[in-house]
Amino acid sequence: MVSSRLLLFLCLISIATRAIAQPTFVRHVCDNEKGNYTTNSTYQTNLNQLLSFLFSNTDNDYGFYNSSYGQNSDQIYAIGLCRGDIEPDACRSCLNYSRNSMTQRCPNQKEAIEWYDECMLRYSYRSIFGVMEASPYISLLNPQNISSNVEAFDEELKNLFDKLRTQAAGGNSLRKYAAGNASFTQNFGTVYALVQCTPDLSQRDCENCLVDAVSGTARGKIGGQILLPSCKIRYELNDLFYEPSDNNSPPPFSPPNSTTPTTSKEKKTNTTRTIVLVVVPTVVFVALIISVCAYLKFKKAKERVEIDPSSKDVEEISIQESLQFDFGTIRVATNNFSEANKLGQGGFGPVYRGKLSNGENIAVKRLSKNSGQGDQEFKNEVLLVAKLQHRNLVKLLGFCLEGSERLLVYEFVPNASLDQFIFDLIKRADLDWDTRYKIIKGIARGILYLHEDSRLRIIHRDLKASNILLDEEMKPKISDFGMARLFIIDQTQANTSRIVGTYGYMAPEYAMNGHFSVKSDVYSFGVLLLETISGQKNNCFHNGDDVEDLLSFAWKNWKEGTALNVVDGLMRGVSTSEILRCIHIALLCVQENANDRPTMNSIVLMLNSNSLTLPLPSRPAFFMHSTLGPDMSLESDYSSRST
Structure with missing residues (x-):
């Protein structure tokens, strides 16, 4: 009997120990760039208050907590989320552990996030509710x-x-x-x-x-x-790391005791009062929301430009109404499109820097009324880019369609475009190999997302150095989707009679016959890769006093075993093995036969793994400058001015 009781006692201790066990820490990020708060400040008091009561709701069995506390600049927002298979008590235990550990790991930071295997906790001085954020990654x-x-x-x-x-x-x-x-x-x-x-x-x-x-x-x-x-x-x-369940749907939320039989008149009264307190405000709130939405929809319909309602283009654009800016707002943000705010002149019109009333910097492409980009290209950028979310793609914030005005509003990327660095004698000397290699891999990930990982299969058709923007950390973002084409999932290629893009970056089957596919973008990436390594343009590569085609120069030196002659002599921190491998990959990308070129999936693998054996490239497709004429591309949207 004693041994049985002892065994039972030990089992209870074991269960209790597991219940309060320390969660498995994964990673934390303290965002120093978002500012610090001072010790014993109102901000710190509000933070402690918010984190102390955020997880106190024991009726919450679905593992998601969000709340705010404080006012004005001292207001704090917090989100707690537990893994979907974690029990409620273990969930709250993890979050409570995190609230203590995070303030120790990130002392005085105004924004922080911490991940455990069982839960995630984050807080910020800005509203983070209902906002999709992909950074930190x-x-x-x-x-x-x-x-x-x-x-x-x-x-x-x-x-x-x-x-x-x-x-x-x-x-x-x-x-x-x-x-x-x-x-x-x-x-x-x-x-x-x-x-x-x-x-x-x-x-x-x-x-x-x-x-x-x-x-x-x-x-x-x-x-x-x-x-x-x-x-x-x-x-x-072969590792089942979560608790399997036949039903991953959330449990129904109900007021406390609503399913418990009552034997007391007082309990019945309390339950009735609880239901009334929950239901009546909810009904009033929902009715208010419906009324406000109906009013705004009616008001917006009156203000919208009158266009043929049967137009398919208009129907598709209307899907993005949540992204629509008022023309007056953009005019104020850009100081009436002043010359001082002009970032550059693109093929479809000028691009301006602006600042919204909330302090957010933006870049505004104002399409020229007589530009080559009409409804089709405008629809492309709105409907395609708005659906794309990737850290290596420039983010579309919205658009404006008012009268004859067509504006595209993008995130502002401060370091202009890649061509302003690699083709500039002074700037490219500061662009070491590690930075160039990170840019190359970022571009590859962005193209892979377009080709395979997004919900759509998209061919960019105008990949070039001037369409790669660089953020404050020199991370690349692919831009300018005016020429992009959407493929259905199983489609592999298409034809067009309208050739757009830039000679020198264009695959031969596209430039000569209008055939384009994912392999057309792969060809452009190969050219871009060689330009980043050499610091010179493909169609005017300088070899001493001679000017020749970069692809032919790279191929000739590859065959002769002197491929390092392609490398930019101004570049610091050179890694010979990585550069030779990148030249090899670039030559695989620019092979004349599209079927011989690798996919972006394979290219990303090649760039991230030195153990993969690369196939030998065949002769690239060479263009003779005398037959091509001038650059027929749409010019870059951003100039070298990034102020």
């Missing part, structure tokens, strides 16, 4: 690779993530979470995966966030996780 991947059949593994994993993304994004305002597994036909075993968004996101924002997360998974890795403030993904091969 934490990638934690298992260094071990699949030993064989990498393509089959990646395809099966992608299909699993696609399925889970749709399930999670389709969740409600209580939970956007999905987990599942897939068994491989190639004898790999079973891969387990989960995806989750903060449930305050819209379905579209949740999907975009998860697409961005999945794009960060390296090919052939047997496991890993990607962490963003708004979502996360994780997968493991």
Whole structure:
């Protein structure tokens, strides 16, 4: 009897110990750039107050907490989110542990985020509710690779993530979470995966966030996780790391005791009062929201430009009404499109810097009334770019369509474009190899997202140095989607009678016959890669006193074993092996036969793994300058002025 009681006692201790066990720490980010607060300030008092009561609601069984506290500049916003399979008590235990550890790891920071395996906690001085944020972006991947059949593994994993993304994004305002597994036909075993968004996101924002997360998974890795403030993904091969459930949908939320039988008149009265207090304000609030939305919709309909309502283009643009700016707002932001705010002159019109009333800097493309870009190109940029969310693509903030005015509003990218660095004798001397290599890999990830990882398959058709913008950290962002074309999922190529783009970057099958595909963009990337390494333009490469084609020069030196002659002599921190590998990859990209060129998926693998054996390139496609004439591209949107 004593031994049985002792055993029971030890079991209870074991269970209790697991219940209060320290959660598994993953990563934290203290954002020093967002500013600090002083010790014993009102901000710190508000932060402590908010974090102390944020998780106190024991009726919350769905693991999502969000609230704010304070006023004006001392107001603080916080979000707590637990993994979808975590029990409520363990969830609150993790978040309470995090609120103590985070203030110690990030003392005096006005914005911070901390991830555990079981939960995530973040706070900020700005409103973060309902906002999709993809930065900071934490990638934690298992260094071990699949030993064989990498393509089959990646395809099966992608299909699993696609399925889970749709399930999670389709969740409600209580939970956007999905987990599942897939068994491989190639004898790999079973891969387990989960995806989750903060449930305050819209379905579209949740999907975009998860697409961005999945794009960060390296090919052939047997496991890993990607962490963003708004979502996360994780997968493991043959390791069931979550609690399986037949139903990932959130539990129904109900007032306390609403399902418990009552035996007291007083309890009945309290329950009735609770229901009234919850239902009546909710009904009034919903009615108010409906009334306000109806009024705004009516008001917006009156203000909108009168256009043929049967037009398909107008119907599609109306989908993006939430992105529509008032022309007066943009005019004020750009100081009436003053010359002092002009960033540059693009092929479709000038681009201006502006500042919105909330202090946000923007770049505004004002399409010329007599430019070559009409309704079709305008629709391209609005409908395509608005659906794309990736750290290596420039972000479209909105548009304006008023009378004859067509404006595109983008995030402001302070360091102008890549061509302003690599083709400038002074600036490119400061562009060391590590920076150039990071730019190259960032561009490759952005193109891969366009070709394979976004919900759409997009061919850019005008990839060049002037269409690669650089942010304050010199991270690349692909821009200018006016010439982009959308492919359906199984489509591999298309034809056009209208050749657009830039000779020198254009694949031969496109320039001569109008055939374009993902391999057309691969060709452009190869040229861009060689230009970044050499610091010179493809169609006017200077070899001493001679001017020749960069591709022919690179090919000749590759064949002769002197490929390092292509490298920019001004570049510092040169890594011979990495540069030679990049030249090799570039030559594979510019092969004359499109079928011989690698996919962007393969290119990203080649850039991130030195263990992969590269095939030998064949002769590139050379263009003779005498037959091509001048540059027929649309000029860059940004000039060298980045003030």
